[in-house]
Amino acid sequence: MASPSGINDAKYPEVGYEGTAPMQPVSLDEPVRPKYVEPKPWSAGLFTSVFAAPMTCITALFCPCIVFAQNRRDVNFDANHNNGTGADCLLYCCAVPCSACGCLGCLGASARSDIRSKYDIQGGNMVVDCLSHTFCTSCSLTADAVEISTHSKTA
Numbered sequence: 001m002a003s004p005s006g007i008n009d010a011k012y013p014e015v016g017y018e019g020t021a022p023m024q025p026v027s028l029d030e031p032v033r034p035k036y037v038e039p040k041p042w043s044a045g046l047f048t049s050v051f052a053a054p055m056t057c058i059t060a061l062f063c064p065c066i067v068f069a070q071n072r073r074d075v076n077f078d079a080n081h082n083n084g085t086g087a088d089c090l091l092y093c094c095a096v097p098c099s100a101c102g103c104l105g106c107l108g109a110s111a112r113s114d115i116r117s118k119y120d121i122q123g124g125n126m127v128v129d130c131l132s133h134t135f136c137t138s139c140s141l142t143a144d145a146v147e148i149s150t151h152s153k154t155a
Contacts, residue, residue: 039122042143043150046132049143056145060138065092067141068111074148075114108133108140115144119151 050057060067069088095103109129116124132140 039120042121044143044146046139046143049146052146053142057138057142060141064137064141065089068092071144072111075118105130105134115147
């Protein structure tokens with residue numbers, strides 16, 4: 001028997017293809033929302049982190065390239081790859097002579113941005129991060145290390 005549209009109903013049943021259940025209606029009253037993760041504040045401030053990890057701060061004061069490389073390694077850790085610290089340490093050492101033009105601050109701000117995005121941390125921006133890494137390098141590197149260790153303990 002043919003329908004008004006000219007399609008044979010016996011050939012095309014209403015419930016769908018053979019062996020499949022009819023489609024369920026979709027509710028338009030409740031929209032599907034993506035899961036939202038509330039951004040968290042930094043676990044320690046720029047200067048309070050100095051007291052939270054004094055040895056890290058001393059290392060960052062005298063050898064900031066080591067703390068920078070360790071932070072990068074810990075943020076970008078991938079169990080499938082060997083994440084050494086040599087390249088990041090060398091990159092930081094090369095940026096030190098250019099610190100007057102802001103290279104060091106931009107490098108630190110990039111690392112801090114990675115920390116912020118990985119751990120869903122609110123507040124701050126690239127300009128503030130660049131200034132803090134330029135004018136208070138050891139405090140910024142220590143704050144980054146404290147944040148990473150806080151999140152690695154909870155994970």
